[in-house]
Amino acid sequence: MNRFWEFANPVRFMSWSGRLLPPLTALAALTLTVGLVWGFFFTPQAENFGSTVKIIYVHVPAAAMAINIWIMMLVTSLIWLIRRHHVSALAARSAALIGLTMTVIALGTGMVWGEPMWGTWWAWDPRLTSFLVLFLFYLGYMALWAAIEDPDTAADLTSVLAIVGSVFAVLSRYAVNFWNQGLHQGASLSLDKEEHVADVYWVPLVIALVGFGLLFVALLLVRTRSEVRRRRTHALEMRERMADA
Amino acid sequence: MIALLIRDLRLAVRAGGGFGLGLAFFLIVTILVPFGVGPEGAILARIAPGILWLGALLACLLSLDRVFQLDFEDGTLDLLATSPVPMEGVVLVKALAHWLTTGLPLVAAAPAFAMLMQLEGPGQYWLMLTLALGTPALSMIGAFGAALTVGIRRGGLLLSLLVLPLYVPTLIFGAEAARRGAEGIAAGTPLLLLAGITAGSLALIPFAAAAAIRMNLR
Numbered sequence: 001m002n003r004f005w006e007f008a009n010p011v012r013f014m015s016w017s018g019r020l021l022p023p024l025t026a027l028a029a030l031t032l033t034v035g036l037v038w039g040f041f042f043t044p045q046a047e048n049f050g051s052t053v054k055i056i057y058v059h060v061p062a063a064a065m066a067i068n069i070w071i072m073m074l075v076t077s078l079i080w081l082i083r084r085h086h087v088s089a090l091a092a093r094s095a096a097l098i099g100l101t102m103t104v105i106a107l108g109t110g111m112v113w114g115e116p117m118w119g120t121w122w123a124w125d126p127r128l129t130s131f132l133v134l135f136l137f138y139l140g141y142m143a144l145w146a147a148i149e150d151p152d153t154a155a156d157l158t159s160v161l162a163i164v165g166s167v168f169a170v171l172s173r174y175a176v177n178f179w180n181q182g183l184h185q186g187a188s189l190s191l192d193k194e195e196h197v198a199d200v201y202w203v204p205l206v207i208a209l210v211g212f213g214l215l216f217v218a219l220l221l222v223r224t225r226s227e228v229r230r231r232r233t234h235a236l237e238m239r240e241r242m243a244d245a
Numbered sequence: 246m247i248a249l250l251i252r253d254l255r256l257a258v259r260a261g262g263g264f265g266l267g268l269a270f271f272l273i274v275t276i277l278v279p280f281g282v283g284p285e286g287a288i289l290a291r292i293a294p295g296i297l298w299l300g301a302l303l304a305c306l307l308s309l310d311r312v313f314q315l316d317f318e319d320g321t322l323d324l325l326a327t328s329p330v331p332m333e334g335v336v337l338v339k340a341l342a343h344w345l346t347t348g349l350p351l352v353a354a355a356p357a358f359a360m361l362m363q364l365e366g367p368g369q370y371w372l373m374l375t376l377a378l379g380t381p382a383l384s385m386i387g388a389f390g391a392a393l394t395v396g397i398r399r400g401g402l403l404l405s406l407l408v409l410p411l412y413v414p415t416l417i418f419g420a421e422a423a424r425r426g427a428e429g430i431a432a433g434t435p436l437l438l439l440a441g442i443t444a445g446s447l448a449l450i451p452f453a454a455a456a457a458i459r460m461n462l463r
Binding site (some may be wrong): 133136137139140143144147148153156157158160161163164165168172175178179182 | 254275364386389393396398400403406407409410411414415417418421434435438442453456457461463
């Protein structure tokens with residue numbers, strides 16, 4: 001187990017992430033291209049939906065990532081609070097913007113799809129509403145990071161916010177279910193229930209999901225690496241200022 | 246802890262602004278709504294529970310930055326941190342003082358405001374009941390937000406951005422229970438869920454808020 005935590009040492013992190021990044025990026029690009037091209041051009045048009053069904057290959061993976069990234073931020077926040085690995089805190093910080101982007105993509109593609117299909121850009125449906133709330137949580141989290149000057153205090157406080165926020169995000173998710181009936185269709189993919197999506201759409205969708213996941217990991221590594229570097233330059237600057245004084 | 250509560254209440258009443266301000270804000274919101282949506286009684290009565298809940302929530306938010314800010318600036322919070330009272334207790338007392346000075350007056354005034362919004366009969370009491378159950382949660386969650394932002398200068402806007410998403414479940418259940426009660430539908434479920442949120446917040450949030458304060462004081 002101790003060997004596992006060594007990966008969180010900033011020097012070790014920079015070395016293994018630097019080596020991993022090029023093949024990971026290539027793999028992400030490959031799976032995304034395969035999944036999206038397959039999905040967009042080589043699947044039949046669904047009855048009742050026409051070609052609009054193809055937006056599913058962006059919408060579903062983005063939505064899934066938006067939620068998973070928040071969970072990942074929760075886990076890295078806990079690791080920071082418990083084990084004080086700086087890379088963990090920086091990873092949580094780096095993930096927030098990607099999560100926010102995924103939330104916006106999911107909301108945006110959903111709106112584009114909803115206009116011809118439901119006849120409206122927006123409805124106060126539970127799923128849509130909880131994504132809007134998730135969007136606000138991401139915004140608040142990032143704003144808190146940006147507002148606090150001391151990096152360790154910022155990491156501490158945003159971690160606490162991520163934990164408390166998670167509880168309330170789950171509460172909100174079920175509260176909005178209570179508050180309004182849904183217009184949104186059920187889960188497209190699930191592990192325990194019968195699939196809602198026909199097999200022809202299923203395979204490219206899973207590939208696109210994997211592609212989005214790999215894309216997230218690659219982006220996360222890039223952003224975390226730049227955060228580590230930013231902190232190093234900051235430390236160097238401080239040292240020089242001390243030497244001058 | 247009781248001494249701290251009395252001190253906080255005294256400060257809130259004597260320092261001016263804090264005590265009556267939330268109530269005045271609530272009143273203004275209630276007066277402005279008919280200007281915005283028109284004076285028809287039926288519409289006003291229909292939206293009254295939601296509007297009054299929103300007004301109460303915003304009034305609560307308005308006074309949140311006072312919960313810890315002044316004590317943080319003049320060093321009282323440092324003294325409290327070294328006192329034998331655990332920080333969790335301090336947070337709980339502070340939230341209680343905030344509720345007594347903003348939440349409780351809102352609850353007491355709710356029937357009068359409901360009358361302004363043309364909400365008659367049992368709806369007034371439902372509104373009062375849901376506010377009485379829900380506003381402690383608003384104060385407690387707000388105290389957590391205030392604890393997070395206590396070290397930030399002019400953190401008021403950030404505080405709203407952090408706290409308002411956390412208010413979503415409380416608002417949904419509170420307004421829903423008040424609406425169902427006013428329309429005469431069974432409102433037991435949202436009412437119980439609202440009480441559950443309040444109980445859970447009171448039990449768990451002091452720990453998170455106290456942790457945040459310790460981090461800010463370090």
